[in-house]
Amino acid sequence: MKSLLTFPKGGAHPPECKAQSQGLAIEIMPVPDELELILGQHIGAPCSPTVAKRAEVGEGGLVGEVKKGLGVPLHAPVAGKVKDIGVSVHPIRVSAPSITISVDREAPPVHYEKQSWQQLDSSELLAKVHDAGVIGIGGAGFPTHVKLKPPSDSPVDTLILNGAECEPYITADHRVMLESAAEVVEGAKIILKILGISQCHIGIENNKPDAIREMKKAAEMASGPDCIIKVEALQVKYPQGSEKQLIQAVTGRKVPAMALPSAVGVVVQNVSTAKAIHDAVVYGKPLYEKVITVAGNGIGRAANLQVKIGTKLKDIVEYLGGLKPGLAKIILGGPMMGFAVSSLDVPVTKTTSAVLFLTEDEIDTRPHSQCIRCGWCLEACPMGLEPKEIAIHVEANRAEDTAQFGIFECFECGSCAYVCPAKRPLVQFVRLAKMKAKRPQ
Numbered sequence: 001m002k003s004l005l006t007f008p009k010g011g012a013h014p015p016e017c018k019a020q021s022q023g024l025a026i027e028i029m030p031v032p033d034e035l036e037l038i039l040g041q042h043i044g045a046p047c048s049p050t051v052a053k054r055a056e057v058g059e060g061g062l063v064g065e066v067k068k069g070l071g072v073p074l075h076a077p078v079a080g081k082v083k084d085i086g087v088s089v090h091p092i093r094v095s096a097p098s099i100t101i102s103v104d105r106e107a108p109p110v111h112y113e114k115q116s117w118q119q120l121d122s123s124e125l126l127a128k129v130h131d132a133g134v135i136g137i138g139g140a141g142f143p144t145h146v147k148l149k150p151p152s153d154s155p156v157d158t159l160i161l162n163g164a165e166c167e168p169y170i171t172a173d174h175r176v177m178l179e180s181a182a183e184v185v186e187g188a189k190i191i192l193k194i195l196g197i198s199q200c201h202i203g204i205e206n207n208k209p210d211a212i213r214e215m216k217k218a219a220e221m222a223s224g225p226d227c228i229i230k231v232e233a234l235q236v237k238y239p240q241g242s243e244k245q246l247i248q249a250v251t252g253r254k255v256p257a258m259a260l261p262s263a264v265g266v267v268v269q270n271v272s273t274a275k276a277i278h279d280a281v282v283y284g285k286p287l288y289e290k291v292i293t294v295a296g297n298g299i300g301r302a303a304n305l306q307v308k309i310g311t312k313l314k315d316i317v318e319y320l321g322g323l324k325p326g327l328a329k330i331i332l333g334g335p336m337m338g339f340a341v342s343s344l345d346v347p348v349t350k351t352t353s354a355v356l357f358l359t360e361d362e363i364d365t366r367p368h369s370q371c372i373r374c375g376w377c378l379e380a381c382p383m384g385l386e387p388k389e390i391a392i393h394v395e396a397n398r399a400e401d402t403a404q405f406g407i408f409e410c411f412e413c414g415s416c417a418y419v420c421p422a423k424r425p426l427v428q429f430v431r432l433a434k435m436k437a438k439r440p441q
């Protein structure tokens with residue numbers, strides 16, 4: 001039997017915890033009375049509002065744009081009235097500029113007509129992706145039209161769609177692949193045309209056999225002499241879905257330190273981003289709603305919800321039956337790389353993949369202790385770093401000396417902290433080190 005693909009160094013095996021939501025079909029959440037659109041949802045310059053307070057907006061209408069620098073426009077997820085241009089609670093930055101829209105419940109829904117895209121050239125397709133506000137919705141939020149235009153000195157020959165979804169609990173990409181396989185694959189074909197290449201691999205962890213089956217069917221139907229789309233079953237190992245690890249698992253190519261995937265001829269896109277590219281190009285539909293997983297023992301019921309961007313956590317909680325006793329932690333994203341939030345006023349953004357409501361029995365509350373020099377963190381680090389040395393330097397007030405340990409190669413996957421028997425907050429130590437050390441040029 002062919003062995004499953006994976007990356008060669010490090011990794012961890014946290015409990016998958018996907019049973020709560022993996023069998024639940026995507027459910028469209030009713031629109032709440034009010035949405036809060038954070039203006040800086042992507043990497044780059046935040047949007048400036050293009051609407052004034054009390055202005056009427058239509059569903060899909062432009063409400064923000066980036067005039068200078070890296071960025072994408074922002075669109076109204078519903079028809080309504082601009083109630084305020086102020087600030088919202090932000091999970092990382094505490095607060096952030098935003099637009100609040102009061103929903104007009106009388107407005108008719110917008111219908112998007114299917115358009116053919118095959119006659120469009122690469123720059124016309126890229127313009128559609130930009131105009132629809134598409135960013136990498138499975139991760140950091142990098143503007144997609146920029147990622148799909150790699151530097152001319154790094155010729156690309158391979159597209160990888162990332163369907164690994166290796167974080168515990170999260171099943172949103174799983175459901176998107178299962179329920180919209182043809183759209184994801186058509187999104188891949190659009191990306192191939194933009195990049196002017198013919199080869200695409202779709203990497204999916206082997207704990208999603210139904211998604212692998214559906215995506216294989218769709219890929220076989222879409223493939224032809226000038227377009228080869230292959231589905232690759234990956235070993236279940238965290239962080240299989242990180243770009244560099246996925247590239248090495250699928251192609252055997254190792255992205256050099258501090259380099260982009262295009263340095264080894266690869267572009268990676270998340271499967272849900274491919275679906276957003278499909279919607280933008282085939283229907284001209286801006287990115288203003290997305291599928292998120294809501295799970296954990298602290299919420300009334302789990303779900304894979306299609307929500308409007310700007311929906312507040314408190315509206316999601318109310319829709320899913322309220323909070324349950326014993327709630328100890330709310331996490332935006334997965335338990336390995338997500339961020340704890342302390343307010344239910346936080347709105348969903350384009351990069352929100354999950355909201356987890358975890359009870360005491362789902363989190364580790366043991367206090368951390370001294371390093372026992374077991375070396376497990378070194379073994380777990382997929383980048384070959386030395387987390388214990390970084391932590392020791394930070395604790396000794398020598399964070400500025402940590403660049404020698406390759407801290408800027410750390411993508412904060414949390415594998416080291418997960419395996420540490422002393423429960424040392426190794427990711428927090430690395431974050432502190434990154435703030436103090438000088439980034440190599």
Ligand code: SF4
Nearest residue numbers: 381410412413414416
């Ligand atoms: S040092 Fe960084 S990359 Fe390595 S395991 Fe820890 S968090 Fe992950």
Ligand code: SF4
Nearest residue numbers: 371372374375377420
């Ligand atoms: S895993 Fe924890 S205890 Fe072991 S060497 Fe690393 S930091 Fe120290």
